[in-house]
Amino acid sequence: MDQAVFLFDILLPALMQGLVITLQLIACSAPFGLALGIAVAVGRQYGHPAISWLCRTYVFLIKGTPLLLLLFILYFGLPSVGITLTAFMASILGFILCNGAYNAEYIRGALISIKEGQMVAARSLGMTRWQAIRSVILPQALRRAIPGLSNEFIYLIKYSSLAYMITVIELSGAGKLVATKYFTYTESFAAVGIVYLVLVSITTIAVNILEKRVAVPGTVRATPSAQL
Amino acid sequence: MDILPILIDWSPYILSGVASTLGLVLTALGLGILLGLPMALGQVYGAWPVRAVVGVYVWFFRGLPILVLLFLFWFGIFPAIGLGHLSAFVVGAVVLGLRGAAYQSQIFRGAIQSVGEGQMIAARSLGMSKFTAIQSVILPQAMRIALPGWSNEYPNILTDSAVCYAIGVVELLTITSRIVTQTHMTMPVYLVAAGIFIILNYGGLKFLHGLEKRVAIPGFGTGAT
Numbered sequence: 473m474d475q476a477v478f479l480f481d482i483l484l485p486a487l488m489q490g491l492v493i494t495l496q497l498i499a500c501s502a503p504f505g506l507a508l509g510i511a512v513a514v515g516r517q518y519g520h521p522a523i524s525w526l527c528r529t530y531v532f533l534i535k536g537t538p539l540l541l542l543l544f545i546l547y548f549g550l551p552s553v554g555i556t557l558t559a560f561m562a563s564i565l566g567f568i569l570c571n572g573a574y575n576a577e578y579i580r581g582a583l584i585s586i587k588e589g590q591m592v593a594a595r596s597l598g599m600t601r602w603q604a605i606r607s608v609i610l611p612q613a614l615r616r617a618i619p620g621l622s623n624e625f626i627y628l629i630k631y632s633s634l635a636y637m638i639t640v641i642e643l644s645g646a647g648k649l650v651a652t653k654y655f656t657y658t659e660s661f662a663a664v665g666i667v668y669l670v671l672v673s674i675t676t677i678a679v680n681i682l683e684k685r686v687a688v689p690g691t692v693r694a695t696p697s698a699q700l
Numbered sequence: 701m702d703i704l705p706i707l708i709d710w711s712p713y714i715l716s717g718v719a720s721t722l723g724l725v726l727t728a729l730g731l732g733i734l735l736g737l738p739m740a741l742g743q744v745y746g747a748w749p750v751r752a753v754v755g756v757y758v759w760f761f762r763g764l765p766i767l768v769l770l771f772l773f774w775f776g777i778f779p780a781i782g783l784g785h786l787s788a789f790v791v792g793a794v795v796l797g798l799r800g801a802a803y804q805s806q807i808f809r810g811a812i813q814s815v816g817e818g819q820m821i822a823a824r825s826l827g828m829s830k831f832t833a834i835q836s837v838i839l840p841q842a843m844r845i846a847l848p849g850w851s852n853e854y855p856n857i858l859t860d861s862a863v864c865y866a867i868g869v870v871e872l873l874t875i876t877s878r879i880v881t882q883t884h885m886t887m888p889v890y891l892v893a894a895g896i897f898i899i900l901n902y903g904g905l906k907f908l909h910g911l912e913k914r915v916a917i918p919g920f921g922t923g924a925t
Binding site: 659 | 759760763764765766767768769771772775776777779780855858859860861862863865866873876877880886887890891893894897898901902
């Protein structure tokens, strides 16, 4: 078969369809992963001891378990206890749980880095504890957490490929199907790899710009900017 | 049916899965140091072509998902260069190691660069060659600084090793799936596997943190974190 025909008529259209699914997976997981991360970090740092323990245990369990096993539990395991999710939903749920746990660690690190005096000062101005967290601590902490959160976002792009293992035909899966059907393993996976490299490289540049855009003049960065 | 008899029945297989997973992780970690350290040195002290090659290597291996790397090497690159006879275990360990080297090189690079430049100048002015200075002045400090960051590679590689399931390496997750298929005990078996991974994860980390304390020099650096 002609190389050009294979590339433009078969491989690229398949990969673009897969890419759409990959982007859907990321778009559906990332915002909830961030929200979960913030909630868990705040809960662990400022919550009632029981909530704090719950948040700590959640992070402990998720960080200890391979994401692939978590996906298997959600997709193959949950039906046996009466909860059936589609493969796409199970993937998103797995990514949110995983992304949220890692995000929580970065956000908690940033929360700790904000000096305690700020909470005391905010409370002495008459703010409630919740108001102080929301309007004084978090706006600073989240900015400091951006490099870590960006790295996690990049990990999310890469680990979205694991959805293929529970039958979601996203970018890697699309590449695998073409590779198996036309026996073009090196070419197909190289093409898949290039798409991921482009995605990841664009994201790296974008988050570095974002970090500069939201920076408050005069505040120092806690961690160096994201690299891949 | 109860989970406990099943676990006892299958315990030799589960243990072989654990051994296989640990084999993957330890090979990958070792390969990662073996390649990552020279890469870091090359990136700090090397000429620009060396720096460029290492830079591209790191960009490539950190930019691709582990699943795609495994597929690419297992189905594509290794058979194409005549290494198609390698077992899935070897390919899995090598790919995890090659990828680990990319991450580890950046940990080592940061550590080497955090040792003040003045030390190299001082060592050279005492008559040491560049190589001797790196070997006896820079690296003993840099490796200790790198250790906490390096310890975090262990859980990363451990959790990624499960993806080797995709190319048919018979590691813990593969064994788990087989037990699930055979016994139809889905959730309990998965949860036990998760428990084993968690124990391996935090047990290994505990060992590494102990190591950090053992090799720490009193009063040097920030110490174990």
